[in-house]
Amino acid sequence: MTTQKRNSKKLVDFSDKELIEVAKEIQTGWPVFFYEQNFTQREYVDLMYRFGNPETPSLYMNPKDNPEIFIVSGKRYEDGSKVGMFGETELGWHSNGNSRKDIKKILVGLYCNKECEDTTLSMVNTAAVWKDFSQEDKDYYNNITCYFRYENNTMMAIEEGDPELEIMDGHSGQIRELVGKHPHTNEEYIYFSYHFIRKVWYKPPSGKRQVVDREEFVDKLYKKIMRSRYMDHHIFKVGDLILMDQFASLHRRTAINDLDRELWRIANDYNNIMPLPEFYVGAAYDESRTYGAY
């Protein structure tokens, strides 16, 4: 059961104490919804800084005045170049940073500046899924290691020559345990951004690590995770804000019909409102090593 709230109170008016409660709720893996927020870009950026520090790569989709914002849109300029990221096509299940070797921006905000009523965002709470797993499943999946890296035409399809492809291919990927502990809650979650999973290993309680058939592994786990009881679905209206935790949940979206649809995405950490020592989950994957043999 979700704790989804119908909250139209202005988040910018929340005290720090109230924002901590919001952060805790996001970290459970359920998306937290706010409506009728009517942010300016600056208000939204300032709000997210109260939680933590947003990433500001200053790429083509980051407005010059507010580089913390990523414009998510299928819109194009007159010369054909893209205004935002993620285009107009369907996006498969993912969370922010799946292809990076070091994921720190685990709070994502999506704010709707221009809606498209044909597009649905779906979210699944992978921390809640893990809680309900049998001990037998937990014992097995706790001994799984995966190699994650973006591969074009899986989670999304980007055309050759598109600057977004260069960004995605530029991430080196990571090798990490399938099950992690959330750095703020210490609760376990299952990291199932399967489009990015390229290799899978199982380490039996005694014996050597062995390679697992990737397709079989994903199909089996998909059925356990993608169940309605763990999901929320949302069609954005202007002024809606959704806050999601990137370790405790995954999300996807259907294709866009109205190319003017525009979301403002900010990828954050929680470290201003919940200071935390450095945490590090994954490691860089080394192509030259034979991981199956150790």
Ligand SMILES: [Fe+2]
């Ligand atoms: Fe996303």
